[in-house]
Amino acid sequence: MWVDVIVEDVLKTRPQDRYVINDAKSPSGPIHVGSLRGVVLHDCILRGLAAADRPARFLFGFDDYDPMDSRPVAAPAEFDQYLGMPLSEVPSPAGGRGSFGRYYGLEFIEVWKHVGAHPEVYWTSEMYKSGKFNETIRTALDRAEDLIQIDREISGSQKADRHPVQPVCEHCGRVGTTVVVGWDGHQVEYECRPDKVTWAKGCGHRGKRSPFDGGSKLQYKAEWAAKWRILGVTIEGAGKDHMTKGGSHDVASAMVERIFNHPTPYPIPYEWFLVGGRKMSTSTGIGVPAAELVAILREELARFLMVRPHYRQQINFDPTGETIPNLYDEYDRAAAAFFGELEGKTPAETDLIRDHSRTFYYSRTNGEQPRCIRMRFAKVANLMQMPTVNLFDVAAKEKGAPLTAQDRSELQQRMEDARRWLGSYAPDHYRFQVQSSMPRVELSPMQREFLGQLAAVVAQQEWSGEELHNRIHDLKSQIGLKPKDAFSAIYLAFLGKDSGPQAGWLLASLDRAFVLARLRQASTAGVRGPFDSAQGRPGSEVR
Ligand SMILES: [Zn+2]
Structure with missing residues (x-):
């Protein structure tokens, strides 16, 4: 795990009694997720040093004596008159007593609290005015x-x-x-x-x-060097744009060593955090403000997103598609590793599990993470849309024991996340709604035959989702129907589209009389379309 590697190297190459970790940002507009990666990275180092019994402080500076060098898109045009003035002297875009720099700084502070980071804040305007420089x-x-x-x-x-x-x-x-x-x-x-x-x-x-x-x-390179000296900084990472050869970090390093007589802090050059593939820039308004990320992802997941990849690896977060279910699955795997629920069969597997476990450790947003059941996110999203399904009952049955308060709150959180996701970024095939009357769809004779026989199965007794799932598989094999044609027949008859959640679960979740009536209607009087010939219509792809 990369944090452990850095901490070990720091202890070896820079042995010190106490460390000062620093990070900084010019609050020139809404601060984007790329800067949040820096906060999380430094917070992980702090956590790693603390675990090694090395006291450390984590400072975060808002460089609000920097001049306003462009007007953020969100600010009104009259703010152009302030271009060139220190951000601490420009009025807040929201009015009131605070400054422009203070406004965006405080906004960012709210965000990092969500991901479990609590650096000590300083404002360079105050440092200048109080004579520290x-x-x-x-x-x-x-x-x-x-x-x-x-x-x-x-x-x-x-x-x-x-x-x-x-x-x-x-x-x-x-x-x-x-x-x-x-x-x-x-x-x-x-x-x-x-x-x-x-x-x-x-x-x-x-x-x-x-x-x-x-x-x-x-001037900013000299200011960077001076801050290292004044604050006694020993560890400071920076985005790779500052870390190029001959770039601002190299210049500040030479300045601090030759002019201000202080060693260059231990450097950690980290990669971009992109959303939807674009580099984020605070002043041009391109990209996603950090505040929006924590509105999309629950706190632990937002932090996990930044802790999981190696710091020299680019993060390209695209909340559409399968990203969020996959992220949840990876998070669950890391949690399982942390709680000792996984066992490696080979040394390589054991290493990987250890890595997952450490990733989970550094992804925690507050104190002890309770052990609890973690129902797969995609399953939560599917079950939530099924009428009459009580997820707490399903979870208790899966667990084989009553749910604890932690189990319930974890499940509740997942349900909220799934509801938000279904309303925003979920691909269409995750969204479905049971149609109250028979949808106008085309079914082949074989599909109708299949639905008719399925009606007979459903009529026999009450089935669980899993039992029904197995019966559906048996039945389509007997008839010689391709799986995708069999499942799309069910989805078309109930949802009016050719894909959907696990069909057995879906049918078992609905009122049995309703299911019977719909299957019978679809098998006999399915709306006939132009493809309704003897050969039948090939079923649509089930994604
Ligand atoms: Zn002037």
């Missing part, structure tokens, strides 16, 4: 040429000539548009340039001010 700002001003040189050398770009300090313009409040033109050890001289960046227009002011206590911010 002062020492590094002084160093950056004194050694500005060295920092620019490092950026050029590591990134290989001659265009890397940005001064590491950006004063806040006293006239217009922008920080993205200013350029340092002098430094006397107390004050910076700066210009607020209309043409410094394409996404914001400086006011043209030229002035002198103290760069300390919120009077300026560090």
Whole structure:
């Protein structure tokens, strides 16, 4: 399991009494699921270190002194006037006292609580204003040429000539548009340039001010390096876009080691989290906000989705198709491994079960996970749509014992998930509705013969779903009907479509008199269509 591998490597290569794990995000709009992967990854490392008796802190910073460099689609057009200002100084899109950065930061905090992560939050605007950056700002001003040189050398770009300090313009409040033109050890001289960046227009002011206590911010690579030093960060992963050779992580690493005298934290470069195949970007509004993911998936599953794959493997989550039933099945397998319900026959199988078990351990969203029955999600979705079926009764029968409170709440959760899924992402073949009158469908003579004989079977006695399932198989073999033709005959007669849930269960769940009447009607007076010839119509595919 990849978390265990990382934790073991950290303990071996960076032996320390205590660790500081850091993650950060600029709250420039709705924060997308890609950032949630980072939170879960760091939270897993924290959990792994705690299990190894190594105290660690997990910090999460909202970089809200960053300038607003584009307007999120959700924000009104009048917000364009704030482009270039620190996110902490732009009003909240929802009105009220909070800032723009605070609004989206708090929204993200709500999301990570759902997946069981509880990092300590800090806001860089507060760090700047309270003077925590002062020492590094002084160093950056004194050694500005060295920092620019490092950026050029590591990134290989001659265009890397940005001064590491950006004063806040006293006239217009922008920080993205200013350029340092002098430094006397107390004050910076700066210009607020209309043409410094394409996404914001400086006011043209030229002035002198103290760069300390919120009077300026560090350019982002220098800021990253300074934060490692100020917070004493020892472990920090980042998305692979930051981790390319000569990229921002390489530059920040050289800056922290050569200028700020602190080792580069243990790096963990992780892959994208895509939804429906697209990389997510906070500012362009493409992709799925993290909040939507936790609305689609229950908490444990959302976390499992990010814990299960190796961190260097891309996640491409598409909630349509078979994704959610498959995810549930994998989650159940991991739970079974965790609770010792699986036994490996070969060393390879045993390893795999151990891996599943650790995945479940890191996927838990809160404390002890109770052991309970886990009815397959696809089955829950099917049974829920059958009239008169009580899932609690079915589950108790399957278990062979009365349900515990945990069993009931787990089943209840699955029913809620299934209801939501059936109403949104479930493929059509999972959805069905028993038709109150005989649907207008075409049945071949052989299919009608089959339904007639099935009526005779149903008339004999009350059958359980499984018994009826076996009788259906016997009957279609006797008649010489292909399985798909036999099952589609039942689905067509009851659901008006050629696919559906397990037919035995379906029929056993319905009122027996109703089933008999429908089978008889379909066998004799099935609506005749153009294919109703002697050869009959080939049955449709049962998916
Ligand atoms: Zn200005």
